[in-house]
Amino acid sequence: MMYNVAKINIAMLRKLLIFSVIMFAFGYALVPFYEKFCEVAGINNLLKPDVADKDVKVDTTRLVMIQLDSNVRGLPWQFKALQSNIKIHPGESIEVMYEISNNSDQETSGQAIPSYSPRVLEKYLKKFECFCFTKQVLKPGETRQMPVKFVIDPQIPADITTMTISYTFFSLGAVN
Amino acid sequence: MAVVQDVHGHGHDDHHPTGIMRWVCTTNHKDIGTMYLWFSFAMFLVGGFLAMGIRAELFMPGIQILEPELFNSFTTLHGLIMVFGAIMPAFVGLANWQVPMMIGAPDMAFARMNNWSFWILPVAATLLVSSFFVPGGAAAGGWTFYPPLSTQGGMGVDMMIFAVHLLGASSIMGAINIITTILNMRAPGMTLMKMPLFVWTWLITAYLLVLVMPVLAGTVTMLLTDRNFGTSFFNAAGGGDPVLFQHIFWFFGHPEVYIMILPAFGVVSEIIPTFSRKPLFGYSSMVYATASIAILSCVVWAHHMFTVGMPSVGQLFFMYATMLIAVPTGVKVFNWTATMWRGSMTFEVPMLFSIGFIFLFVIGGFSGVICAIVPIDIQVQETYYVIAHFHYVLVSGALFAIFGAVYYWLPKWCGRMYDEKLGKWHFWLSMFFFNLTFFVQHFLGLAGMPRRVPDYALQFADFNMVSSIGGFGFGLTQLFFLYIVIKCIRSGEKAADKPWEGGTTLEWTLPSPAPYHSFETPPTIK
Numbered sequence: 001m002m003y004n005v006a007k008i009n010i011a012m013l014r015k016l017l018i019f020s021v022i023m024f025a026f027g028y029a030l031v032p033f034y035e036k037f038c039e040v041a042g043i044n045n046l047l048k049p050d051v052a053d054k055d056v057k058v059d060t061t062r063l064v065m066i067q068l069d070s071n072v073r074g075l076p077w078q079f080k081a082l083q084s085n086i087k088i089h090p091g092e093s094i095e096v097m098y099e100i101s102n103n104s105d106q107e108t109s110g111q112a113i114p115s116y117s118p119r120v121l122e123k124y125l126k127k128f129e130c131f132c133f134t135k136q137v138l139k140p141g142e143t144r145q146m147p148v149k150f151v152i153d154p155q156i157p158a159d160i161t162t163m164t165i166s167y168t169f170f171s172l173g174a175v176n
Numbered sequence: 177m178a179v180v181q182d183v184h185g186h187g188h189d190d191h192h193p194t195g196i197m198r199w200v201c202t203t204n205h206k207d208i209g210t211m212y213l214w215f216s217f218a219m220f221l222v223g224g225f226l227a228m229g230i231r232a233e234l235f236m237p238g239i240q241i242l243e244p245e246l247f248n249s250f251t252t253l254h255g256l257i258m259v260f261g262a263i264m265p266a267f268v269g270l271a272n273w274q275v276p277m278m279i280g281a282p283d284m285a286f287a288r289m290n291n292w293s294f295w296i297l298p299v300a301a302t303l304l305v306s307s308f309f310v311p312g313g314a315a316a317g318g319w320t321f322y323p324p325l326s327t328q329g330g331m332g333v334d335m336m337i338f339a340v341h342l343l344g345a346s347s348i349m350g351a352i353n354i355i356t357t358i359l360n361m362r363a364p365g366m367t368l369m370k371m372p373l374f375v376w377t378w379l380i381t382a383y384l385l386v387l388v389m390p391v392l393a394g395t396v397t398m399l400l401t402d403r404n405f406g407t408s409f410f411n412a413a414g415g416g417d418p419v420l421f422q423h424i425f426w427f428f429g430h431p432e433v434y435i436m437i438l439p440a441f442g443v444v445s446e447i448i449p450t451f452s453r454k455p456l457f458g459y460s461s462m463v464y465a466t467a468s469i470a471i472l473s474c475v476v477w478a479h480h481m482f483t484v485g486m487p488s489v490g491q492l493f494f495m496y497a498t499m500l501i502a503v504p505t506g507v508k509v510f511n512w513t514a515t516m517w518r519g520s521m522t523f524e525v526p527m528l529f530s531i532g533f534i535f536l537f538v539i540g541g542f543s544g545v546i547c548a549i550v551p552i553d554i555q556v557q558e559t560y561y562v563i564a565h566f567h568y569v570l571v572s573g574a575l576f577a578i579f580g581a582v583y584y585w586l587p588k589w590c591g592r593m594y595d596e597k598l599g600k601w602h603f604w605l606s607m608f609f610f611n612l613t614f615f616v617q618h619f620l621g622l623a624g625m626p627r628r629v630p631d632y633a634l635q636f637a638d639f640n641m642v643s644s645i646g647g648f649g650f651g652l653t654q655l656f657f658l659y660i661v662i663k664c665i666r667s668g669e670k671a672a673d674k675p676w677e678g679g680t681t682l683e684w685t686l687p688s689p690a691p692y693h694s695f696e697t698p699p700t701i702k
Contacts, residue, residue: 009285009356016352020390027394027424031409034420043487073413111413119485170413 047113047133050126052151058091059154066152068096069166076104077138079169082145090154098131098167099145102138109137109172117164124153125165135172200295203287204692205272208294210589212269213582215297217658219261222305224651226254231613231647233630234640247630248316249332253304255319256336259436260343261301263570266578267439268293268350271378273589275354277683277690278372280363280699285356293349300342307332307339318628320425323410323418327402334403337396344393351385354378363682365701369463372681373456376463377442380470384431384438387474392428395421419484426477434473437537437569438466440577441508444530447584448512450678451527452519458511465504465511472501482553491550498548505541509534524676525599529580532607533573540568543618558628561621567614579606579657586661587675591689592668598660605653612646 037043066088068081082097102108112132116122131146138144148165193201199211229250233242242250272290276283284290307314312330315321326333358379362371371379398409399421408414410421449456456462478486478494512534521527543565547553556562579602587593616639625636632640674684682701686694 005360008360012356012360013286013352016355016386020348020352020386023387023390024394027391027427028398030391030424030427031398031420034417034423041487111415113412172414 049128049130049133052126052128056091056151057154058089060089062090062158063087064090064152064156064160065162066094066096067162067164068098069164070098071166071168072110073168074171075108075110075169076106077102077108077110077169079167088152090152090156093149093151095129095147095149097145097147099143100136100138100169101143102140105140107137107139109135110169111135111172112167112169115166115168117166118160120157120160121163121165124156126151126153132167136169201291203283203291205276205284205287205290206589206690206692208284208290209269209272209274211294212265212272212297215294215301216262216264216266216269219257219265219301220654222301223254223257223262224654226250226257227647228651230254231644234632235644236641237632237634237637239631242630244630245313245316248318248628249308249314251628252315252318252321253308256315256340257301257304258570259319259432260340261297261304263436263574263578264343264347265297267378267381267436267574268347268354270374270439270443270578270581270585271350271354274585274683275357275375275378276361277588277686277694278375278681279358279361279366280682280695280701281357281361282693282696282698284353285361286353289349290353293346293353296342296346296349300339300346303335303339303342307335310335320422320429321396321399322425323399323402323421324412326399327411334400337400337403340396341393344389344396347385348389351382351389354382355386358382363695363698363701369460370701372442373445373459373462374439374442377438377445377466380466381435381438384435384470384473388428388431388435391424392432395424395428398424419481422481422484423478426480427474429480430477431470431473433566433569434469436574438470440533440574441466443577443581443584444512444533445508446681447526447530447580448515449680450584450676451524451530452516452521453678454515454519455680456511457514457517458507461507462511465507468504469501472497472504476501479548479553482550483557488550495548495550499545502541502545509538509541524583525594525596525603526580526584528600528603529576529583532603533576533580536568536572536576536610540565540573543568556621558626559621560617560625560627563627564614564617564621567617571614572610576606579603582661584676585683586664587671588683588686588688588690590665590668591671592664593671593675594660594664594668598656598663602653602657602660605656606650609646609649609653613643613650614646616642616646 064087065085067085068083070079070081072079078099078101080099082099086094086096088094100110114130114132116125127148127150129147129149131148136144136146152163199207202208202211229242230247233240233247233250272284275281304314310331312332314332315326315329315336317325317329317333321333321336358371358375368376398407401407402409402411402416408416410416410418412418445456445462476494476498478490479498482491482494512530523531543561547556547562547565583594583599620636620639620643623636625632671688673686673688675688676684682695682699683690685699
């Protein structure tokens with residue numbers, strides 16, 4: 001009788017341990033699941049190009065100010081926008097240039113992450129081309145100019161007259 | 177429940193090592209339960225010391241005692257130690273003592289593993305406490321250790337991560353042990369629906385533990401590899417996402433809060449019928465309510481993160497799912513009340529703590545429903561309102577239930593009665609100081625005082641002083657509790673085998689103190 005109970009117990013222990021291991025793996029499975037979910041739901045697509053809408057009309061009655069900001073974290077790079085701000089009409093297709101240069105003697109790579117102010121800007125900013133869609137690799141001493149092409153949706157609330165588009169380059173480490 | 181107990185069968189001698197080795201090597205569920213309870217009390221004092229530091233700093237506006245960085249370490253470690261070091265081990269200790277005795281089993285299913293799962297705990301606790309003294313100090317990013325704060329920080333964060341690994345491993349082993357014991361080792365005749373409710377709640381809690389503790393282990397492992405091995409699960413620069421951490425953490429974290437409250441429901445469901453001298457009202461609805469709370473708890477996690485910028489359809493789902501939990505919880509509260517209705521009630525200390533539990537837990541439950549409402553939550557997120565809410569469910573919920581359980585079963589454990597008068601003092605002082613500490617924090621939160629900040633605007637000064645005085649009082653009261661327990665063990669009056677006349681569960685059929693080996697021949701339940 002006792003022997004039987006011990007055997008059943010061990011079988012139960014095995015099942016529960018396997019279940020724990022599965023749940024550990026499930027934690028990791030949440031990572032691709034979350035990415036897929038965000039992709040399908042359209043959340044978090046900061047690093048993907050938007051589709052151009054051909055019917056957008058330029059709103060020539062308004063002018064909005066766009067401030068272009070640039071930062072670097074953990075990289076021996078210089079990063080700046082070639083013009084610090086521009087005035088545009090909502091709906092107008094715009095191209096602005098940024099410049100990065102690698103001041104070190106090592107080939108390094110970085111990824112730019114955008115950030116917008118005010119927060120609702122994310123909804124109205126349509127980007128067709130951006131250096132932030134891919135990682136950037138710079139050889140020692142290399143300088144590169146890169147464009148950002150975008151349109152501000154004319155639906156943007158009228159009380160927003162000034163907005164900021166900011167990019168920060170984060171280090172992806174030295175390239176071996 | 178009619179019980180036939182075979183009293184002979186204790187003929188063999190109880191030989192086991194003496195001195196320290198008895199405790200290091202023991203595989204006896206009662207010894208291990210005792211160690212769990214003392215360990216959790218020690219951790220409760222450590223966590224309490226940190227709380228006193230926090231309240232001392234917040235006594236007045238301005239920085240007096242703790243530099244902001246150290247203050248943040250205090251709040252972080254206070255949370256981690258109280259959750260993983262005090263509340264959870266205390267319930268595992270209660271389960272170790274009570275589950276075998278209440279189902280008529282001789283011991284836990286895996287006695288050696290039981291010993292391991294306890295002895296991991298002091299190692300984890302040492303890691304947590306000693307992280308204060310390493311360069312860079314202890315983890316300071318909050319007990320939820322969100323990145324990017326937790327991917328920065330010094331060695332203290334790595335020590336915290338290892339401690340969480342160990343605590344998780346201990347909990348998983350403990351949970352496997354409890355599930356196996358309950359499912360395979362019940363006395364003949366004890367069907368699942370005859371089990372005491374404390375056993376039921378622990379069975380469901382243990383399943384929750386094996387469900388979510390491995391996920392926490394995975395999360396902290398990802399954090400560890402992000403910090404030390406160049407992965408980018410949560411590092412935005414490498415393509416990771418800090419919000420992902422919050423999702424995985426709270427997938428563990430929300431069931432975790434029910435892991436801390438379900439056994440408390442079980443304790444209260446034992447105590448209330450005993451002192452009302454009536455069977456529990458709606459036993460089977462209690463079981464189903466517990467199970468539905470456990471299931472619902474797995475699909476509400478994102479209510480902790482309404483402000484991360486999720487789509488409103490997500491906010492609505494998590495809001496409604498969260499509010500749904502109030503239904504089975506309400507069933508429980510009504511059942512406890514109905515159990516007391518027309519019962520011949522007496523108000524010994526365990527009963528006082530249980531009634532205090534119901535009263536204050538309901539307040540915490542209501543503020544929980546308020547926090548579940550998205551627009552309100554966006555207002556009170558990261559304020560003292562949230563602090564007040566979760567201390568009402570964790571201190572006057574989980575902790576009060578543990579106090580009640582200790583008073584209720586102490587006569588069985590050590591064969592002596594506690595001092596009823598001192599116990600009543602302990603209850604009323606705890607009740608008074610607890611409310612003094614935390615009730616005013618609702619107002620602070622609504623007025624906008626942020627949590628995790630060592631300084632505050634002058635307008636918050638009065639309520640903070642009241643709260644700090646209450647906090648010091650509550651802390652001192654718990655030292656008084658230590659005195660009551662020691663006095664009971666050393667010089668309490670001899671307790672009868674069944675000190676509470678309304679007790680119906682199996683442990684009261686054993687002599688007091690409970691013999692070292694009990695139910696070696698299983699009792700028969702008719």
